[in-house]
């Protein structure tokens with residue numbers, strides 16, 4: 001997906017506009033499929049537990065939830081696993097909802113960054129887990145590669161990034177003009193990961209989702225070269 005600078009700006013502007021019309025609820029986050037949130041979180045929890053059986057396992061100190069929306073994943077998955085969770089989300093209203101609704105998690109919630117992933121720079125060597133779910137279709141290929149490389153740099157020793165995304169079941173990139181996103185084939189994503197200094201250490205398909213949804217895969221990633 002190659003875009004010139006003008007179309008690239010529109011690509012992000014249109015997504016921003018789309019998300020500004022979406023209600024700050026779990027159903028809003030999941031495009032009307034709020035009912036799958038429970039299965040999704042349980043699948044992620046199982047995957048994360050597997051990662052902690054690998055050697056060396058990541059730490060339990062700090063996690064980052066990317067494209068966090070209202071903090072659905074932070075609350076359901078990350079808060080029980082980590083001492084502190086930061087969030088990054090481009091929509092201001094979702095950030096406000098996350099700040100308010102996660103108040104009962106107390107000091108476990110760190111900073112909620114209101115910023116797009118295309119420019120966000122995680123603090124170097126900081127995170128044990130960087131969780132990225134259902135958001136990467138909003139980034140252009142080149143921005144994805146740069147984002148991966150900044151995340152690789154943002155991982156603590158033995159840290160991992162986890163991506164959980166929709167993928168096409170053939171080799172086509174499918175564009176969605178409604179929310180200004182694309183769904184990529186898994187092979188295309190893996191090629192971008194490599195360019196972004198990340199390698200796959202574990203891969204699993206999410207089971208028990210409705211058949212009409214795209215296949216969803218979880219990929220655990222580590223830096224190819226640690227800087």
Ligand SMILES: C[S@@+](CC[C@H](N)C(=O)[O-])C[C@H]1O[C@@H](n2cnc3c(N)ncnc32)[C@H](O)[C@@H]1O
Pocket residue numbers: 012015019029030031066067068069070072073088089090091094115116117118133134135138139
């Ligand atoms: C499908 S929702 C998923 C939210 C959350 N990851 C979850 O699973 O509950 C996509 C989220 O990505 C956010 N988003 C879209 N483009 C983004 C970007 N360029 N940078 C950061 N967040 C973005 C949207 O505002 C929205 O909150």
